[in-house]
Amino acid sequence: VLRDDFRQPPGDVVVAAGEPAVLECVPPRGHPEPSVSWKKNGVRLSDKDERLTIRGGKLMVASTHKSDAGVYVCVATNVVGERDSEPAELVVF
16 A cells, blocks of 8 residues: 655755755655655665765755755655655755
8 A cells, every 4th residue: 555645745945055954754654664765856866975864754965065956856665656745846055
């Protein structure tokens, strides 16, 4: 089972360059419990980037760069399939 509705979709975030940014997402209820990954501008984010941490549903950017700005989507995945959240924008000024 994987419901359609995200319990908490990510919201837009505005930060100054160099500041940390946190995008929060609570995935839809599912069985088994869905895992969360993130896409930026349609491309799945790699957990190889040291500045990024994905824990639970949170995407944390340790020190934002101008290049981190963009449209982020939270992706919930389990054996049934995957659901994309509404997009959230990260603005870095």
